Each structure stands twice: as C-alpha cells, then as structure tokens.
Amino acid sequence: MERRTFLRASALSVGAAAGVGTMSEGASAVSAANPLRVRVLMFDGVEEQDFIAPVEVLGLAGRMSGGALTTTMVTTGRPATVTCTYGTKVQVAEGWSPQEADVLVVPGGGYTAKDGPGVNQVIADRGFLRRLAASEALPVGICTGVMVLSAAGLTKGRNATTHAGAKADLAAQGATVINARVVDDGDLVTGAGITSGLDVALWLVERFVGAELAQRVETVLEYERRGTVWRRA
Numbered sequence: 001m002e003r004r005t006f007l008r009a010s011a012l013s014v015g016a017a018a019g020v021g022t023m024s025e026g027a028s029a030v031s032a033a034n035p036l037r038v039r040v041l042m043f044d045g046v047e048e049q050d051f052i053a054p055v056e057v058l059g060l061a062g063r064m065s066g067g068a069l070t071t072t073m074v075t076t077g078r079p080a081t082v083t084c085t086y087g088t089k090v091q092v093a094e095g096w097s098p099q100e101a102d103v104l105v106v107p108g109g110g111y112t113a114k115d116g117p118g119v120n121q122v123i124a125d126r127g128f129l130r131r132l133a134a135s136e137a138l139p140v141g142i143c144t145g146v147m148v149l150s151a152a153g154l155t156k157g158r159n160a161t162t163h164a165g166a167k168a169d170l171a172a173q174g175a176t177v178i179n180a181r182v183v184d185d186g187d188l189v190t191g192a193g194i195t196s197g198l199d200v201a202l203w204l205v206e207r208f209v210g211a212e213l214a215q216r217v218e219t220v221l222e223y224e225r226r227g228t229v230w231r232r233a
Helices: 003-016 025-029 048-064 119-123 126-134 143-151 164-172 196-208 211-221
Strands: 036-041 069-075 080-083 089-092 103-106 138-142 182-184 189-191 229-231
Touching: 036 048, 048 069, 048 138, 048 196, 048 211, 069 089, 103 143, 103 196, 119 143, 126 143, 138 143, 138 196, 143 164, 143 189, 182 196, 189 196, 196 211
Parallel strands: 036 069, 036 103, 103 138, 138 189, 182 229
Antiparallel strands: 080 089, 182 189
C-alpha cells in the first residue's frame, strides 16, 4: 500500500470506528518490514517535555513491536546541536526530508518569546513552511507546535487544539478550536498543553498499530492516558 493511501485509509477508518481500541484498516499495513516512519522536529527553544514524551512513547512502542515504528529527531535544515527551553542540548543528526517521513511531530516552546528562540523562529522560516504545507506526511502538533502548523495553513477550517495560552490565536487564524486533550481530525492530529505529548503519542500508537500495543506501552511507562481523544465523526 502506498504511504499516502495508507494514511488516508487509517484516517477514514478511525473516523468511522465505533469504539476505542478498534484497529484501523491501515494498522495491519504497519510492520517491521513496513514501519511507520515518525520524525520529531527539533529547534532551538523547543520545550523539553514536548518532544521527549513522543520520543519516549514512540521509541518504546517501536522496540516492543519489533520495529513497527521508527522515530528520528530532525531539524528544519541541516544537522545541528539544539538548545532546548531549559538549556538541555540535543545533538540532532538529521535534517527533515519530507519524502522519508510518514508522520511529522511538531512540538512547541517559546511561543510568548516573540523575538527569542522557539516556535516563532520556525514560523518565520517561510521556506520550511512551504515544505511543510506541501508534505504528504501526517502533521502532528503538540502544544504551541500547533501554531507552526497553523502558520503553514494546515489548521485553517479544521478542528484542532493547542496550549490554553494560544487557543485564541489559533481560532483567530481560522481553526475550529476543540477543548480536548487530543484532537484527531483525520489527516491532522493536535494536542493541547505540554504534557499532552504523552497522550498524543499513545493515540498514534493505538491508531496505527493497535490498542493492545498502546496499553502495553502505558503499563511499562506506568502512565494512564488523560482526557478524551476527540475524533471526527
């Protein structure tokens, strides 16, 4: 199955699913031989919790599934050492190649620091936004990372959520803001505040690989998901 067809099939079947835990039509296509390729965007000023939660959850899911998911941190351009919100330095070995990703997770950070490091610098990168808008990868925004997706035109007229402090801005830019922890609008997935990255990532595991693996990951992490996953009917 082609990647784009697979993502569409998964989105449609999730929207039509009758109950939690139902595997999507596309889930059977994910395997060690055909892994879901997840990329997590890194940039100066990124919030530590925003990116490390999906890296932890998806990395563990990949290991527990024998490689059905692969997770790689990437920059908007060339490999670099990224300095996070609280000074953590992360060496990122790859730049983002849209054709090598099925899912792009965009974390947040630094939204209120308009002239400092953080999502506003990413938003100012028009070349990256054009690449993001044209990409066939599933965009997944966490916290104020959703505002990067908004700047690329991906949330206009769509159901989405973000950090409480940015919801008014998201609405002003044309999104229908849903006050849910995780919002799955088919080919757009968004999460609310900082720790929602845990819930977003666990939902991605359930959506693409199945509820059984998601539950096993929860058990190892000793974490129970919060809130409701809002899904398009």
